[in-house]
Amino acid sequence: AQSVTQLDSQVPVFEEAPVELRCNYSSSVSVYLFWYVQYPNQGLQLLLKYLSGSTLVESINGFEAEFNKSQTSFHLRKPSVHISDTAEYFCAVSSPFGIIFGKGTRLHILP
Amino acid sequence: GAGVSQSPSNKVTEKGKDVELRCDPISGHTALYWYRQSLGQGLEFLIYFQGNSAPDKSGLPSDRFSAERTGGSVSTLTIQRTQQEDSAVYLCASSLEGPRRSGNTIYFGEGSWLTVV
Numbered sequence: 001a002q003s004v005t006q007l008d009s010q011v012p013v014f015e016e017a018p019v020e021l022r023c024n025y026s027s028s029v030s031v032y033l034f035w036y037v038q039y040p041n042q043g044l045q046l047l048l049k050y051l052s053g054s055t056l057v058e059s060i061n062g063f064e065a066e067f068n069k070s071q072t073s074f075h076l077r078k079p080s081v082h083i084s085d086t087a088e089y090f091c092a093v094s095s096p097f098g099i100i101f102g103k104g105t106r107l108h109i110l111p
Numbered sequence: 112g113a114g115v116s117q118s119p120s121n122k123v124t125e126k127g128k129d130v131e132l133r134c135d136p137i138s139g140h141t142a143l144y145w146y147r148q149s150l151g152q153g154l155e156f157l158i159y160f161q162g163n164s165a166p167d168k169s170g171l172p173s174d175r176f177s178a179e180r181t182g183g184s185v186s187t188l189t190i191q192r193t194q195q196e197d198s199a200v201y202l203c204a205s206s207l208e209g210p211r212r213s214g215n216t217i218y219f220g221e222g223s224w225l226t227v228v
Contacts, residue, residue: 006153034216044154044202044219090154099144099217103153 002027002093006102013081014110021076021105023065023091032094033074035065036101039087047089050074061085083109113137115220117203123226124193132188132223136205143186144206144217145178149199157201160186193227200224 007022025031035047048059055067065076074091086109091102116135124130136143145157156170160180171177175193180186190197200222206215 036219043221044204046216046218049216092154094215099159100156101146101154 002031002100004091004093004100004102006091006105008105009103010106010108012108012110015083016080018079019077019081019085019107021089021091021107023074023076023102025072025074025091025093027072027093033065033067034092034094034099035059035063035074035076036090036092037087038090038104044090047076081107081109083111085109115203115205115218117201117220117223119223120221121224121226123228126195126227127192129189129191130193130225132190132201132203132225134186134188134203134205134220136184136186136203137218140205140207140218141183142206142208142215142217143180144204145186145188146202146204147172147199148202148222152199154202157188190225193225195227198225198227 003026005024013019033050036044037047038044047063048057048065050057050067058064063076063078065074067074085107088104088106090104093100115137118133122130141162143160147155147157158171158178159167163183175191178188202219202222204217204219206217208215
């Protein structure tokens with residue numbers, strides 16, 4: 001069975017500071033990994049995904065995530081956050097058995 | 112429309128009543144998913160439909176929950192004899208192909224907010 005663990009339910013960070021949102025997964029088969037974002041009062045939307053190839057994937061708004069197979073991690077990072085990044089972020093794993101989400105991490109940007 | 116459409120967007124019901132939630136996926140998408148989002152619980156997988164195949168019901172929390180997908184398109188999630196713990200946002204999503212095929216992006220609807228009083 002697959003599972004996804006997001007270690008932090010909330011992460012406060014000052015504007016323009018770097019941030020890392022942690023995600024670990026467990027799976028006995030090859031997986032695809034995703035980060036979805038839910039902005040306040042909006043639906044979930046894809047931020048970035050890892051399917052194969054380069055282990056570092058980037059989004060159009062400055063986020064990046066690195067697939068680390070040995071550590072079974074897919075942490076999300078941004079070198080400098082903006083107030084507009086305030087949202088809940090969900091890590092997800094897709095395998096032949098389905099798509100499983102973590103419990104989410106709320107990113108609070110402090111002025 | 113171009114996205115996943117869900118109705119109703121908000122529903123308040125009395126404990127013990129049945130409710131039906133509807134999802135209209137993106138045209139051409141073969142896979143359809145239902146999730147439940149509760150405060151502090153993240154996204155809980157409920158059920159998954161792939162084309163005309165029998166659905167994966169492994170995530171349904173009890174036998175009060177059921178879902179069907181007619182003609183491989185529109186889906187209805189039914190909750191019978193609702194309880195207060197059923198209060199949550201019910202999210203529908205669809206993808207062009209299912210997870211068995213490849214790591215397809217899934218697209219979510221805005222959700223149906225259910226409150227059981």
